Amino acid sequence: MTINPTTPRTITLLGATGSIGHSTLDVIAQHPQRYRVHGLSAYRRLDALLSLCQQFQPAQVAVPAESVDRFAQQLAQAGLAHIEVLGGESGLRELATAPEADTLVAAIVGAAGLMPTLAAVQAGKRVLLANKEALVMSGALFMQAVADHDAELLPVDSEHNAIFQSLPESYTSLTASGVDKILLTASGGPFRGRSAESLQEVTPEQAIAHPNWSMGQKISVDSATLMNKGLELIEACWLFHATPADIDVIVHPQSVIHSMVRYADGSVLAQLGVPDMRTPIAHALAWPERIRSGVQPLDFMTLGQLTFEAPDHTAFPCLQLAEQAFAAGGTAPAVLNAANEVAVDAFLKRQIRFDQIAQVIDHTLQQRAPKSANQLDEILSEDRLAREQAQAYIATRTIAATTSPKTTTETATETTTHTSTGRN
Structure with missing residues (x-):
């Protein structure tokens, strides 16, 4: 496909006020001849959505049902x-x-993004996927829909986009392309190198302070537990027709190499860049062409050392839980994701300790035997039941508070970071 700059692509952006949404709109604003915004959605930050409406003049917006009338009035008052x-x-x-829109950017965090993203696939659109939960929850069903409806699926997650860039354009399978291994990099999060015992004292403020990327709170906690890497591993399996045995997770603290592909002849191809989400977003928006993203070029003269290490499964068991869920198949990954969303929300509200996030997930997986994931209703039912199971487990636990009684205000369904543009 060749993009004609005189015929702009029309973009719908779900999750416009989150960090990915902010980065996407930044790239779009740099190329007004190429892109036009048709639709935007937001969940809580409707004040920010109003500002975006003034700037980008979309034809449609989506907000929570209870906010429709109020937001319509605000739009009218703003002309x-x-x-x-x-x-x-x-x-x-x-x-x-x-x-009216030919491209959807799916940037809603969590299970809430599944239904509209799948609907866009079924409408045959080009889908830029930043919502990893859609594939985690319904990988087989989702990928079949992509094939059945002739949709285009382009990964926006920095790691998956890096893998995509490192594979041949004609890629169909690992074997056919001579791929020996996919090397999925992880920053290690803010607690890399710490013991399992020391993680009992972690506060929400510490967990959301990522050393390299600026992200929403839910994704930041996932990065700190390595669950984000577990979800990405499952997503990579579906995107690239692989199994966990085909993928090695490598901790790379500098977040310069975003992922690699090792070929049978010993060659390793990697995608490098500064940790800024505008790079993979610009790549996916313009593919197969290249456009400027606004990101500063990587300066090798000041780069310093690049280091690598194996993940610590003892201190960070969530990665292994994700591998086990994928191996179990069926609805197990959906249960994993649901339990994780509940557990992270409970941690941010100081209802459980950081190290108990994995305990909640493990307990829920043990309670929910995998079922068939061939029907969306079955997946959504297990998602709901897993959330109830996880919430019941948290409610019956006697957990001593180990942190100060401050509160966190961000939910697990929409990010609010606007100062930078990353995730890992």
Whole structure:
């Protein structure tokens, strides 16, 4: 496919006020001749959405059902009454499938992004996937829908985009392309090198302070537990027709090499760059062409050392739990994801300790035997039941608070970071 700059692609962006949304709109704003924004969605930060509407003039927006009337009034007061306001889950699906847009950027964090992203796939759109949970929860069903509806699926996660860039354009399978191993890099998060015992004292403030990337709170905690890497491993398996045995996770603290592919002849191809999400976003937006992203070039003269190490499965068991869930198959990855979202939310609310996130996930996986994941209703049912199971487990635990009684305000369904543009 060759993009004609005189015919702009029309973009719908789900999760416009999060860090990925912010980065996407930054890239789009640099190329007004190439891209036009058709639709935006937001969940809580409707004040920020209003500002984005003023800047990008979308035709449609989607907000929570209870906020439709109020937001429509705010748009009218701002002279933007022509923007259609859609509400709730049905509104998200309508926005995602709007025929006026040819490209969907799926940047809603968590399970909430599954339904509208799948709807866009079924509408045959080009989907830029930043929501890893869609594949974690419904990998086989999702990838079949991509094939059945002739959709284009391009990975936006920095690691998966790096793998995509390191594979041949004609890629169909590891064997056919002579690939020996996919090397999925991880920063190691803020607690790399710490013992399992020391992690009992971790606070939410410490967990969301990522050393390299600026991200929303939920993803930052996932990075700290290495669950983010576990979810990415599952996602990589579906995207690249691989198994966990085909993928090695390598801790690379500098976050300069975003992932690598090792070939049968011994060659290793890697994608490098500064840790800024605008790079993979620009790549996916323009593929197969290249456009400027606004990211500073990598300066090898000041780079310093690049180091690598194996992940610590004892201190960070979430990565292994993800591998086990993928091996179990069926609805097990959906249960893993649901339990993790509940556990992370409980940790951010200081209801459980950092090290107990993995305990909640492990318990929930043991309680929910894998079922068939051939139908979306079955997947969503297990997602709901797993959340109830995890919440019940947390409620019956007697957990001594080990941190100060400050509160965190971000939910697991929408990021609020706007100062930078990363995830890992």
